[in-house]
Amino acid sequence: MELVQKEHDRLSKKINAAQGLKSVDSIIDLLQSARNTIAADPSQAAITLAKLQNPVKSSFDSINDSLKETHSGLNKYSKSLDKLFKDRPLPNTEHDVLSSQEHLINRAIAMHLLREGQFSVAATFLSEMADKKAIKKQQEAETSATDNAASLLDIDEVPSGEVRKQFATMYYILHELKENNNLLPAIQWSRDNKEALEARGSNLEFELCRLQFVWLFHGGHDQQGPSAGGRQAALEYARREFHSFLPRYLREVQQLLGAMAFCPNLQDSPYKNIFNNPSAWSDVAHAFTREFCSLLGLSADSPLYVAATAGAIALPTLLKLQTIMKAKRTEWTTENELPVEIPLPPSYLFHSIFVCPVSKEQSTDDNPPMMMPCGHVIAEESLKRLCKGSRFKCPYCPSESHPREARKVFL
Template sequence: MESILAAHETLSSKANLSKALQDVDALISLLQNARDNIESDPDTTPLHIAKLKTPLKQSFDKIDDDLKEVNKGLNQYQKALKDKFKASALPTASIGSNASDGAATGLDSQRSLVERAIAMHLLREGKFDVASTFVKEVSAQAAGQDDPPRWLEDFADQEGGEDENMDEDEDGELDEELYGELGRGHLQRKFAEMYHILDALRNQHNLTLAIEWARNHSAELEDRGSNLEYELSRLKFVELYTSSPDDANTALLNALDYARATFPTFNSRYARETAALVTTLAYSTQLADSPYSPLFNNPSLWTSTSQLFTREFTSLLNLPSTSPLRTAITAGGLALPILQKVERIMSTSRGQWTSVNELPVETPLPANFMFHSIFVCPVSKEQGTDLNPPMMLPCGHVIAKESLEGTSRGKSRVKCPYCPIESKPGEARRVYI
């Protein structure tokens, strides 16, 4: 690794183009001078041309020398990289798909989805300018196609999708309003709002905007069983409490006032927690030694609250909390060594894998990369659907809605098929996966 770093250092300090650029600039001004002289007095043309000859050759030689240094540096860098990273073929997208029929495989066949994922990722990362340029370029390319990607409409905040035809003007150009700019996009506005609030929360430790947002979305958050509003208020309480160590009494009273005004709204769900928070006021002089110390000396509280805010904000947009593109690429990177091995074995044994879109091996991933998007009812063995969703019984066992209705028909109490616990049919809750 040291040799790579050393070569990189040489590239940036010595073997860069700055000397060559200077010399090219000097050459240009030499030529411009000569041109100006000739222009002002055309009779002297042969003289000026003759005078140029030697300096011109010297300049070119100098630039050549400058570039030699750069080439030397680049070669060293290339060699260092090659020595460190032995060349090995990367797996192609053909594994697991039947490429023999010549059809587009892997990412090529899903170009539109990949482009959409990239645009979404850029938005989610707050790179609005880049996202906007990307969407514009895809739109421009799509203008020449018979079947332009439909996702562009999402970025223009279009409702529904009844009309399968792209709107075209008389001259065949795409409707600028519909596909043209990201600025109309509902998603961009939402993410801009999210970043605005996150900046205040994460970088300035200012809770005002986040609390206001949570209050405005209180009902939706409550529906999700979210604890964001409570967490923000708790943080605000802690902040007031610890805000001015020089004037602890005022800080204490401010925190108490805040608790009185705000905590009663959380009584139904967080009565115990809020009571504990108020109790901390009794320990104010020995907080560090009290059982509540972790609450007040927790430097990661702002980070974790920011993460919670991001998760809740994106979930109200029906989006996962991390960019799907990031998840896919990280998972792909983790699985790469296995795929590489599979391809090597298949090529040496001339093995053929014919199942379309299926890999011949498992690619184990960490638990946070596991997504269980499918539920199969253990009773009926049927896959869950929106009409027949998984339902959790009070005992924690999950069966499909139709199976639950089947066992509970006409009865006021139903016994779980997997344990002895009985419950009322109405006590089962829908599980979202």
């Protein structure tokens, strides 16, 4: 990897696009000047062209030398990449689970394109899907390919038109937030969906309003730093908006208003992390995307991206496993299970597993984990078995409680 980084740095130094563009601009200016001179006085054409020969030749030589250096660096860089990432065959399997699930793959691709904001590409992809299906059912179908495309949206193969509108709204709000530092569309959306967000325990609306307060504090669109006008605008905004967040966010509101006393020396104040957070805008954009997708019943990240990334992480392990199996002439016959554990990032672990410390069994939907008032968790079946009469003792502490006081734990 060090060799690749070394060649990358060397290539970055060699590539001097600005110098090449200057040479091209110089040639264009010379040719334009010569054209104007000849147009004004045709008798000077021979002399003008003679004067033009050497400068143009030197400029072309400079451009060619620059291109040679660039191509040389690219060749060395590509060779270093080939040495590091050697071409290896992908692991094969006799059990191709996805071969019979083409509609699920098409749906995943269409959803990924919509989630990435590639609406025109998604429309073309859906149209091609409709055309393909129309050809297959040409003798049976009585509608055109366009009508068939509309009918496809009524089944589970591809997302509906309403989902497309929702994602278009999401990208409009994200564009305003990231490009124009305009939080108002996002705040309005959070208020329109206030009940659903509160049911999820989300604090998105307050995070957006807090960032709006900080933005006004720093001067709004001018962003010239804390000033008297910015403080006054932020204070008026706090009086108008923050009363609805009390008493849940009382401490956070107190911190925002208390920071005004430290305005001349905010860098050394206890509130500097709130008012000087370089990742605040990206964090709130990610939080908005996560909550928006959650209300649509979708994950914040594209399942296709997650699956491709997890597969790329697993490839080295699977290749090594395939090599060992070939060498030992063995086979793995279990379809739904891998013989080795694939280490994935914590964000890619979606199914938490609880093993009851009493029965040593994994929790299921029919046997969920239950938390007792003392804080210990056991499976529901173990809880029922341990109950004697109306009260029972926790097997891990002397506390007694009623079985009905235990509550389900959502992992």
